[in-house]
Amino acid sequence: MRTAVLSVAILMLPAAAARADAHRDSTTETGWWYFTSATDAQINAKRGEGYRLIKLGVVDNDPMRFSAVLVHNSGDYFNPADGWWYNLTFTDLEDILDAPGVRALQIVPYLNLNGALRYAVVLISNSGQYAKGWWWAHNVDLAGIQSIGANQNMRLIAWERRPNEVGRFSCVFVSNTGGDQRNWWPYPGISAGTLANLLDQHDARITDLTYIGNNQFDAVLEELEGQRWWYYYGVTASQMSILLGNRGARLYDLQRMSTGAGGSTYAVLMLNNANPLETRISSIMRSIMDNELYVPIGASLKRVNGSYRAALHHQRIFDPASTLKTLHHVHAMRQVSIGNIDFSQLINVNGFTGSPGGCPPEEPDQLEPLDDVLRLMMEQSDNVRTEAIKDRFGQASINATADALLMADTELVRRIGCGGDHNEMTLEDAGRLHEAVVNGYLNGPTGDWRDEFYDLMISSNGAAMGYGGGGGFPDLGGIIDEEAADIGLPDAKRIAFRAAVEMVNKPGGVTLSGLEHKSVFGWISIPYRTGGVLDPREFVTGTFVDGAVSDPNSGAAMAAGASEILRDEIRAALLSWLVPGRLEMTPEAGFETSGFQGGPFAPNGRTYFLSNTGDVHVSWSATDNRTWAHILPNGGVLPPGGQALVTIYHDDPIENLLPGVYTGTATFTNLTNGIGNTTRSMMATVHAIPGDMNCDGMVNNFDIDAFVLALTNPALYARTYPLCDINAADVNDDGMVNNFDIDPFVECVINFGCP
The missing domain is CATH 2.60.40.10 (Immunoglobulins)
Incomplete structure (x- = not known):
C-alpha cells in the first residue's frame, strides 16, 4: 500500500506467530561481531561464517564503508534467511520490500558520492513461524510515526533521519501484538539529560539511538522487561571494547558520532551476553572499581581440559606484573625435568642485597641453589631472583617456552620490577601454562616435577586458608565456611573439606606511569565426592585489573573477583560431601x-x-x-x-x-x-472370653443354648454364630471342646464369668 500524501510506502503481512526479535531483546549468550568501519566484502565474509547482520550504519561514501553489528545465526537468534542491500533508489527499495517472505529490520537513507539520495536496507525472512505483521515508511515525520503506531497498532523498531530533510524519517515497524506487544515512545532531537530522565520516567530502555549533533539524540524507548542493558555515547573504539569486555556484553546498536584527529567516537547500546557467574563477577569487580569506567578487568575459570565456567576478557592482553613469574618458573622446572640443570644447582644471583620488590641492581652477586631461587621468586615474589632466572636461562628461551605452550599473547619484554614497556599475558595463556603442567609438561627423563613446581609457589590447602590467606585469593577460606554453613554441612566435614582443597597461585602488582596493574592466576583442586569417594576436580583461574588509578580499589577488585569466581564450584563440591537426611x-x-x-x-x-x-x-x-x-x-x-x-x-x-x-x-x-x-x-x-458363647462380651444364661450347640453340633454352631469362636467353650482350657467342659461352664454361668 502506498500513499503519495505522506510519501510513505507501507507493507503489511499477517503474523503467523508473533516472535520478539531476539537480537534486540534477548540476553541469551550468543556469538556476535561488530565493525566500526568495514567494506561490504568484510561484512559478507562474516556472514559467510554463520553470522547475520542486525544493525548497519553508513560511515563513508568514498569508498563505501559501514558500521555493522552481527549475531551468530543460531539458537534463539536464528532466522532462515537474511540479506542486505545498499546504493538503492527508492524504486529499488520498493521492489525489494514488495517481495514476499521478507521484512526489513532497518532502512538507512544516505547521500552517495554525488549527493543523490540512496538507501541501504537490512532484511530477514518473514515467512512461516518467523512471520509477523510489519510496516515501513521511507519519508514520515513524528506525527506520522505516532499515527501509524496508534491507527495500525504498530511499534517503531528502527528509524533513521533523512539527510537534509528536517524532522523526516525512514522507519520500520512491527505489529504491537502478542509476543511483540509492549509500550514504546519515540523521542526525536532530545538532549542526553532529557534522555536519562525519560528512561527513569518510563522505566524503559533504548532500542534505537542516533546522534544528530549538538548533544542531541533521536531515541526509541521501550518498556524494560528485566534485561541488563547499558548505553554510552562519546566513547572511543578502545573504550567501547573495554566496556563490552568488562560487562560480558554485546552490541545491538552502534553509530559513529564524530571523527577527527583524536579518532572516532560512538554511541552504543549493549545487552548482557554473559552467563550468571560472569555477570556476578563483573558486577562485583566493577562496583569496587567505582568510577574507573574504562579500566579493563578480567576473570576466568576453566576446568582443566574442559570448558570455561567464566570468561570475561580472558583473551585481552594485560600487564601481568609478577604473575608472569610463573612463566620463568615453568621454564626453569622444564629444564630440570629434561636434565639440562640440576634442581639444586648453584646459579648466579646479581644484586642479591637489593630490595626483593624493587628493580634488581647489577651487583654484588653470589651463588644460590636453583630451588631456593625459585622459591624466593614464587613465594616472596623476589624480583632479584626473578632476574637471576632470566639471566641464567635467557629471555629469548623463556619466551620460546611461552610459544611452545601456545601462549600466543604472552611475552616477557621488560625486567620485572623495573620501568619500561609492558609485559604481556592473557588469562587464556596463563590457563594454558597451568593445564600443560597438569598434562605432564614437567614429566621428563629426570622424573615428574609437577609437585615440586607447586611446592615452590604460594600454595595453601584449605586447612591453612584463613580469611586473609590463600595468596591472591584472600576470601576463599571465608567462602568455604559461608557455603558450608549455608547448606548445613557438619563442622567436621567442613574442616576435612578445607584440608582437601589444594591451590597454588601467583599474584602480581606493578605501578607504571602512575597506573596500577594487578593480577593473579593459579591452579586449584576442589575435592568433590562421587559415590562417597573423593573425586578432585582441577581448575585454572585468575583475574586482573589493568591500568587503574586507585591502588587499593584495583587490588580489592582483583582479589574479590578471584575468590568469588570459585563460590559456585565450592558450593557444588560441598554439596557432594553432604549426606542427604536419612x-x-x-x-x-x-x-x-x-x-x-x-x-x-x-x-x-x-x-x-x-x-x-x-x-x-x-x-x-x-x-x-x-x-x-x-x-x-x-x-x-x-x-x-x-x-x-x-x-x-x-x-x-x-x-x-x-x-x-x-x-x-x-x-x-x-x-x-x-x-x-x-x-x-x-x-x-x-x-474370645471363656464361656461367652454368643459373643456378647458377657457370660450368663444367654450362653447356655449356644454352649450346648457347640458341644453337640459344631458345624451348626459355626453357621449360627459366624463371628464367634467355638474355642470359648473350652472352659477347662485343655485344648478341646467336650463333655469335660460342662461342669466348668456351669460354674462360669453361676459366677457370671470364668475364674
Whole structure:
C-alpha cells in the first residue's frame, strides 16, 4: 500500500506467530561481531561464517564503508534467511520490500558520492513461524510515526533521519501484538539529560539511538522487561571494547558520532551476553572499581581440559606484573625435568642485597641453589631472583617456552620490577601454562616435577586458608565456611573439606606511569565426592585489573573477583560431601498386642528409635491405617544426627473388636527427600472370653443354648454364630471342646464369668 500524501510506502503481512526479535531483546549468550568501519566484502565474509547482520550504519561514501553489528545465526537468534542491500533508489527499495517472505529490520537513507539520495536496507525472512505483521515508511515525520503506531497498532523498531530533510524519517515497524506487544515512545532531537530522565520516567530502555549533533539524540524507548542493558555515547573504539569486555556484553546498536584527529567516537547500546557467574563477577569487580569506567578487568575459570565456567576478557592482553613469574618458573622446572640443570644447582644471583620488590641492581652477586631461587621468586615474589632466572636461562628461551605452550599473547619484554614497556599475558595463556603442567609438561627423563613446581609457589590447602590467606585469593577460606554453613554441612566435614582443597597461585602488582596493574592466576583442586569417594576436580583461574588509578580499589577488585569466581564450584563440591537426611528406625519388629474381647490388652504399646543419619534436617510424619492404634508423636523434624522416640499404642476402639486377629501398618515417611521411608506391622489378637458363647462380651444364661450347640453340633454352631469362636467353650482350657467342659461352664454361668 502506498500513499503519495505522506510519501510513505507501507507493507503489511499477517503474523503467523508473533516472535520478539531476539537480537534486540534477548540476553541469551550468543556469538556476535561488530565493525566500526568495514567494506561490504568484510561484512559478507562474516556472514559467510554463520553470522547475520542486525544493525548497519553508513560511515563513508568514498569508498563505501559501514558500521555493522552481527549475531551468530543460531539458537534463539536464528532466522532462515537474511540479506542486505545498499546504493538503492527508492524504486529499488520498493521492489525489494514488495517481495514476499521478507521484512526489513532497518532502512538507512544516505547521500552517495554525488549527493543523490540512496538507501541501504537490512532484511530477514518473514515467512512461516518467523512471520509477523510489519510496516515501513521511507519519508514520515513524528506525527506520522505516532499515527501509524496508534491507527495500525504498530511499534517503531528502527528509524533513521533523512539527510537534509528536517524532522523526516525512514522507519520500520512491527505489529504491537502478542509476543511483540509492549509500550514504546519515540523521542526525536532530545538532549542526553532529557534522555536519562525519560528512561527513569518510563522505566524503559533504548532500542534505537542516533546522534544528530549538538548533544542531541533521536531515541526509541521501550518498556524494560528485566534485561541488563547499558548505553554510552562519546566513547572511543578502545573504550567501547573495554566496556563490552568488562560487562560480558554485546552490541545491538552502534553509530559513529564524530571523527577527527583524536579518532572516532560512538554511541552504543549493549545487552548482557554473559552467563550468571560472569555477570556476578563483573558486577562485583566493577562496583569496587567505582568510577574507573574504562579500566579493563578480567576473570576466568576453566576446568582443566574442559570448558570455561567464566570468561570475561580472558583473551585481552594485560600487564601481568609478577604473575608472569610463573612463566620463568615453568621454564626453569622444564629444564630440570629434561636434565639440562640440576634442581639444586648453584646459579648466579646479581644484586642479591637489593630490595626483593624493587628493580634488581647489577651487583654484588653470589651463588644460590636453583630451588631456593625459585622459591624466593614464587613465594616472596623476589624480583632479584626473578632476574637471576632470566639471566641464567635467557629471555629469548623463556619466551620460546611461552610459544611452545601456545601462549600466543604472552611475552616477557621488560625486567620485572623495573620501568619500561609492558609485559604481556592473557588469562587464556596463563590457563594454558597451568593445564600443560597438569598434562605432564614437567614429566621428563629426570622424573615428574609437577609437585615440586607447586611446592615452590604460594600454595595453601584449605586447612591453612584463613580469611586473609590463600595468596591472591584472600576470601576463599571465608567462602568455604559461608557455603558450608549455608547448606548445613557438619563442622567436621567442613574442616576435612578445607584440608582437601589444594591451590597454588601467583599474584602480581606493578605501578607504571602512575597506573596500577594487578593480577593473579593459579591452579586449584576442589575435592568433590562421587559415590562417597573423593573425586578432585582441577581448575585454572585468575583475574586482573589493568591500568587503574586507585591502588587499593584495583587490588580489592582483583582479589574479590578471584575468590568469588570459585563460590559456585565450592558450593557444588560441598554439596557432594553432604549426606542427604536419612531416616533409620529400630527395632525392626512390629507392634503386637493381645487380650480377651473387651480387654485388657497387653502390651500397651511399642517404642522405637527414629534417627537421622544424614547431614541435613529431615521432616518426618507417622501414620497408621487402623482405628484401634495410634502413634505418638506423629511427626517432627530431626536435625543431623538427631533421634526421637516414637511409640505405637493400641487405642480404645480395640475393646470393641470381636474375637479374631487384626493387622495393620504404621508408615514413617521422610518428608524431606523420601530416603529411609519405612513401615512397621501392627497386629491385635482378640481372644474370645471363656464361656461367652454368643459373643456378647458377657457370660450368663444367654450362653447356655449356644454352649450346648457347640458341644453337640459344631458345624451348626459355626453357621449360627459366624463371628464367634467355638474355642470359648473350652472352659477347662485343655485344648478341646467336650463333655469335660460342662461342669466348668456351669460354674462360669453361676459366677457370671470364668475364674
